[in-house]
Amino acid sequence: MQSISPWTATVQSDLENSMVLWEKKFRNYIFQLYNTGDSLWIVALWPNQGKMAFRAAFGLNSCFEITNLFDDDQTTVINLSTRIGKYEVTIDFPNDLSPILHYKTSFKADFPIMIPFWPRDILPLTEKGNVENTFGNIHTHQIGARSGLLYLSMTKPKTGSVFYFQNLGSMSSYCEATETSLAETVGGDWPEIGFRLPLTENKPLPADQDFILSDAYVLFSEQIMEDDIQVTHEFLNHLAEIYKLLPHPETEYHKWPEIAQKCQQDIYHNKGCWTQTNGFQYLNAYLCDYDTPAEIMVQLAMLVPLKEYMEWTGEKHPLFDDLQKGISAFYDPEIKTVNRWLPALQDKLDGSEEQKEKMVMDSWYLHHPLMNLARLALKGEKIAEKLLLDSIQFAIKVARHFDYEWPVFYKMDTLEVIKKETVPGQGGEHDVPGSYAHLMLLVYDLTKDELYLREAKKAVKKLTGRGFDIFYQANNTAFSAGALLDLYKITGKKMYLDLSYACLAGLFKNMQIWDCQYGFGKNYPNYFSLFPLNDAPYSAVYEEHEVYAKLREYMIKAEDVEILPALKILLPEFIKYALSRMSYYYPSKLPEDMLSDDVKTGEIQPKLWIPLEDLYTGWEKSGQVGQEVYGGGVAFGVVPRQYCKVNGEDFVVFSDYPIVGFRKVKSAITFRMLGSEEFCGNVKIIYPNKIPKNVKVTQNKKEIEFLFSDTSVLHYQVAGNSQVKIVW
Template sequence: MNALSPWAISSSTELAGNTSVIFELKADPVTFKVNLTSDSIWIQTELPAGGRVAFRAAYSPGTNLEIVKTTPQAEGIILSLASAIGKQNLSIVIDQTESSPVLRYTSSLIPAKEMLIPNWPKDILFNGQKDNPEQTDGKIHAGQFGTRTGFLYLSQTRPKSATLLYLQNLTALCDYCDRTETSLGDTVGGEWPELGFSLPPSKKPLPAGEEVILSDAFIAFSEEVPEKESDLMRLYLDLLARIYLLLPKPETAYKHWPDILDKGLKDLIDSPGCWSQVTGHKYFNAYVSDYETPPEIMVQLAVLLPLIDYIEWSKKEMEVTKTIKEGLPAFFDKKLGTIMRWLPAAEDKLKGEEEQKVPKVMDSWYLHHPLLNLSRLALKGDKMAKQLFLDSLEFAIKVAHHFKYQWPVFYKMDTMEVIKAETAEGKGGEKDVAGIFAHVMLQAWELTKEHRYLNEAERAAKTLQGYGFEIFYQANNTAFSSGALLRLYKITKNKLYLELSYMCLAGIFRNVQLWDCNYGYGKNFPKFFSLYPLNDAPYTAVYEEQEVFSAFHDYLKHAEDVDILPSVKLLIAEYIRYLVDRSVYYYPSMLPTDMLEEKVKMGEVDPKLWIALEDLQDGWLKSGTVGQEVYGAGNAFGILPRHYLQIPAEPFMVYTDYPTSGFNAKKGKQISFTILGDPRISCRMMLVKTKKKKIPGFKVLIKGHKVPLKARPVSNGNLEYTIPGNSDITIQLHS
């Protein structure tokens, strides 16, 4: 038996005797009926196999809510409501454009008087066939944490009827938060059978006479009640994509990344705060002006690899890469036979103020991330990187075997003593490390062709079964894991690995923010579709986002000959599009100085430097609390080579904010490539001038369309197009 709140008891009692139906619509496998009770408008929803759930679409405390006007609309209804607290407008729409229906209800209030809101009921009540919510059961698979997407993913299990994805469009509620000085963190949740969204208690009153949205909810339904982990993850991705297509999304704007990169590159190389010198070698600091922490190998390689991407794209030589490489061999410990996290020659700087800031203490993922980057260099032909990589593999395998592919958070490298076993009590260690270890082993197999490395990758991958949404420990490592598992599937044809790859992706998309924080300081920067670095992090971070962006590009590249889920193609492409738009706002020079934290944890923040902040916070909090992240410098170096297609001997580049593949430029004739993603969403393509002279004559064609596309002239003589995803593009140059 479920305990109920007074709201649930009174609501279920009223609904039990309520036979008046204002509006009814059947959308297989669900039937919707709109009812009025004394204080609420309810959407009674009849699910398969006798399940029932009611959605409170509008609410007015008291017993005097009245319907003033009803206006039918396509597949829905608009209601004008009145009560003592003011006038309310409610729109109810059921979308049936695809196989699964999606319910959307949007309510707004014009307060009659200046009004404080001390509490507010949840908007979902599973109420059973006889309106007995205490006798229903269900399972919440995942939900909102902090300021991530306001969602619930759940199944009703008594009766076994349906699975729902509920998503509150929190962007629409930012006016409420701005006026009441409240945050939208942790506003969606609850306990069975009362769930959903409730308004955060106001600190300041809502002004009288000004309309404000109180709810904008989307609910996708499926009659499937998955029992297998793989089905649960697949359905989540599919339902999320289904709602995403209907979700209002902010506009993006073109950012000229070549200029942004030039500014960041100059500051990275020239700013003394980015560098330290140890035993005659220069090393990047992790944070600007953090001279207390010894150099870390992860930091050096996290900057080096994107720099090399840029060098390969631009065909420019850079002395800075030589400087970084010269310092790498000093991280190798001959006694242990492995690279170390901290530079051994500077370990005496560690003061032990944090658990991992102790000599020879390893954060589990920190061993594998540098190995992954060394393997990438090795596969490009770098002999020094190959030696460091191969010489460290036996130690990495030894650690994996010692912990049976289930890594703790921190351990001592010389004794294997566990310093910190779990991320939190009962949560286990760093679960996605098995995936990045598998990635390292696949790289070793590709480099050496030794089959034992492929065997290691498979053994590690199989241990990921059963983690579900808990697989996500750190965003970039979970993304690397997804790609490694996809590669394992392609090599072995074992479908388990593809399913585990989807599990990793579900874990990533469960940790994004599908809303724009337009209140407080959040008005100064876009945050839609941003990604949190850890499963419990309170802020989004540039380094992890940049690496997930790159990993997602690689994922789509490896998936070109695999029939992956359309929902995966859609969500990955959209994450990439929004990152290219908003990640420039990690640079403090793009933000008002009054929203930057004065006292930072690591080093200092120089607002004039084009070095990205680690953190962007909730709208009521200042950002840059951790510091300026030197190892996040790969942001621009990753974007430019992946989104600007260079045309030999022509005065322009082709820019797209979606990922592309198959680029081919025939000198003086035509350019062809494929824009990836989903045809149901469009992206931006631009012809960006690289010289003063005009772009020569040409026409742009989409495969299957006979009429050339028309351009929109934009600033600086550039030309812009709107292109549907999953399109084959040809640009024919006039001779």
Template sequence: MAYSPNDRLELKKLSEKDGKIILKISSLIGEQECVVDLPDAEAIPVLRLTTTLKPTAPLLFPYWPRDIVVLGAAGSELLAEGEIKVKQVGTRSGQLYFSLTRPKAGSVLYLQNLTALADYNQATETSAGETVGGEWPEIGFALPPTIKNKPLEAGKSYVLSDALIAFSEEVPADEPAMVRQYLDLTAAIYLTLPKPDTSYKHWPDILQKGLTDLQTSPGCWSQVDGNHYLNAYLSDYKTPPEIMVQLAVLLPLLDYVEWTEAELEMMKTIKDGLTAFYDADLGTIMRWHPKMADKMEAVEEQMQPMVMDSWYLNHPLLNLSRLALKGDKVAEKLFLDSLEFAIKVAHHFDYTWPVFYKMDTLEVVKAETQPGKGGEKDVPGLFAHIMLQAWELTGEKRYLAEAEKSALRLLGSGFQLFYQANNTAFSAGAMLRLYKVTGKEVYKELSYLCVVNILQNTSLWDCNYGYGKNFPSFFRLFPLNDAPYTAAYEEEEVFCALHDYLRHAEGEDMLPSLRLLIAEYIRYLVDRAVYYYPPMLPKEMLSEDVKTGEVDANLWIALEDMHDGWEKSGEVGQEVYGAGNAFGILPRHYMQVDGQPFMIYTDYPTYGFSAKKHRPANFRLAGDGRLNCRLMIVKTGKGKLPEFDVRLKGHREPWKGNKTKDGHLEFILPGDSQVHIDWK
């Protein structure tokens, strides 16, 4: 808990207050205070250890030891042996998940609350990334060194560590047990972890700004062979149109149009260009527009006409199937005409997909993400999702059989399943659907495995140093397992996929910890996502060097990349295909009531909203009753709001709300509540 180099620590005072043990420690480097917050009577004990330092002189830290040494059994000279299953990667959560295998004593999830270190990081200009890990038996957290950085100020207090540690006596016997344990331990720590406040963001206005810029900005569009296509990145005219980009924007637009019952000419423009991507000789859709594929510069290995990235074949097929199931005949034909080719590729690779291969010969261009790491391990789940869609569309049982064969390829992936966030999230939904269709428990466990892989690639801390002070970052999700930044497109698709997952999980016997963590990720994304738009950020934190296209700080087109607090953001570009952000949020979080001057908003997902045409409004909140969410009565007209009566099932008295400066009504409600709203 406390350390001072080449020094003897002297305990000056030990006291107990409010269930906490407080140690005042004197050392050469300054006065240290260690607070031990002991576990309460919960089923999973969580210990919290917090250490602060008030330096006696300006201090640099060229070295700092890790804070865990795993000892052996009492009376034994042998050190413990164990297995580290998860440790921090980049600026993800400061987590360490490990089991003690000799003696077989149990498992531990350690989480360093990196938010608390912001003053240290700010003063020393260091990053909280890659601070939790180590090699057995010296593991845990170590302060980032400050050899060439600025020193800590004398006389000012700094948090040096804020560790939360959850314990279990179980050493998981298999993958499903490990996954369940990680979820339960994470949820137990999450309930104890200090979490930042959120605030209401008015997404109807945000959406309109984004829609206007998407429709009218010339940098969003290219023209090929008489049709208009969305660019992948703002003002990126070198890269040919991609079918993934067109569909990644079209599907969220469809969600929005179905919610508003409006019409968007832009949707017809996108649809008119889709058939050009079909290759009749191969019998499949292609990634690149055929008329432009030969003209692109091969600056990356996949940027060649016949080279396919495995997920880039499957993702558009999934979106085409979604359009087909909504009755779009053009999408249905493209989907069904491409299915046999996709099945042929899946069979050729035995449902284990490489990174890149050639469409005409199926020759592998790049087999693994890194040597020994395998290919795109979540694509079997994505392919299973497509096969489920084909089965639902056609009723042909062979597609269901294909889905099952592909799904089983996810077994044994552990914490290495995650290749790309959105594909892992789609896989989670596919596994849950397979469980509901077949009744086989293996698929429910595989759905948990997919969700766990998503959660371990999030950051349960808020980067409040450097440029990170300008935007919230708690519970952000990284797009790839080694990505140094978070990205709007993958977060938006994961958000939608997890909404879908909860919808399929309704009424099913699912882990409470899973429901808790998914609802909280969604709640924080709805708060954070607006900061992907450059107008929400100070211009000085936007990168001057842009990899693809350009960045226009005034356009409501999402940045691809948000970085660590000391790095500028937007260096990859503004991703037009991330435009689905607002179009996904609005229909899922705003409930309309016909003929009334208000909408009902919640930042948790909801089930069973019943009052579009008739009052009162009834629905159930997702999440866990031990945590709260926000409900807003959002004013949409100029007149006065009606008087509201908001009640929760099991509570006799109406719930009290507060009026906001914009005239809305705000309520803070416990999750997993049945809500009843009436008005007069």
């Protein structure tokens, strides 16, 4: 028997001794409303008689009096009064085809109040017996400031599953008024689970103002999830279903070509970005960090997007040549691979972090520079190709030594394990087999040697059975998803596609699909932010850039694959909001009072177009880690992906959804917008001067009007999964 609190112990008997105030049957489920004194409950009954209760309102040590109950068969509104204040609860079922319950609760206090306690809002029930005898599996829940979701299966009594999503953005006004945070508010321990309103410690909730205290969407299913593949598939399906119902903030357009030029200039000319060793120039990882030796990943993190950007502009820049000249010095002939740290400077490592020891390698880090060398090699860069092919056998040796299950840290010269697990009992970096497979497939593309394909297949077997736990670091999990999609397309084996969905589920679990509008979160768009690690308290520019680029590529590669319809919603929407958000990593876009006064590495120069590593939502200041020079490639990566040049014309076409098949025939352009027809992307036709008068845009052969325009830009909203034609 499980231990429970007094606020749970009496609920079942309170419900059994209360009258049903309202009842509705919807999609084979029955929903009943109860007033048990200090709580207003919505009880959901499954077709098999399983039960779960949802606390729509809590009376704060006071009993409810229902002053009005209105029901027009579409929406139910309950007005309640207590000695402390007045409540309004709205209940509706927003999707006619799916069993989704939505309840929203507002409260107006009669006098300023402190809230030192608030119970969870979900309680499983039994037909007979005690709540503490129920049992269920919590598949995933909110961590930190990520989405306020909870996904569970109730197995005793055998009932079904629930996907619960609290739209945390609705409580922003509450948090602003009370200086509280919505991090870690959705979770709990069985059987007391769900959302708990943040408790007030410093400021009371003001009187005579309406505050939303809950805005919950609950999707019910009769299925009980049996394995990790089913859990992650249904997670994506359910998240997409709820996403359709959420309010979505407007996106912002940023002039990324101009940002790229500013970044290129600041990185090239600012001395705080550079260190010189043995006649070569190397980028610092962080602005004015001269103590840390040069890193191979930092140089390549800039070289690859810069190469893409130069191909787009058609212009060379000395920044690329300066960086490329120095990368060969990272090759260590003793171990026959490129090293993380410049071998000539390894004696400067201070041991302040686990990886800052001579010859210590973080498992994912070995593969990341090799991936970027492969990308450059595929673009014809011979220096990169030689370094890659000289190093790749070492990577294979390490993989085979650890049987494709890497520890966290090991010694490169001896392969001695320095740190085996991220957390005791939870294993190492679980997505490294996928990032290794991605590396192998890049080298396979380059060499056509079947050895690398075989290595990829061996590695991804280690991802089986991990479900959400595949996720260790966001960009590596995205690489894993891409590699698995590639393997599916090569082999036709569904297991690879299923595993790619598990990777994507891990990514979406680690996103913030709500709009934080309190504290410093008011200063920048943060909807659909991505966190780089499972426990990271902030979003990070470089990881977001790489995930954005990889998920866009995933969409394009999956054009001829019957992927989950949910992904046709979630992937392009993430991309769209990433483009709206990522420019706010540049401190020049932020008010200076939200920049950290205490910087871990280097220093912050707010006017420079070099991004912060870290953005926080809520009350914490950003830039605590530092101004990340190697993250400066984000603009170089965005421009060639989102802006299409038109041969022989002086205008460009921007789209924040992925597009394919962009081609010009005479005075017409055609392309296909990917995604779901249920959502829209933004398309801009950008002219250097004035807009010509004869521009015509059609979507699926029907002319559409521009949403708005200025002197040089036409802006359209275009539905996903549509054929677009621009004629002039």
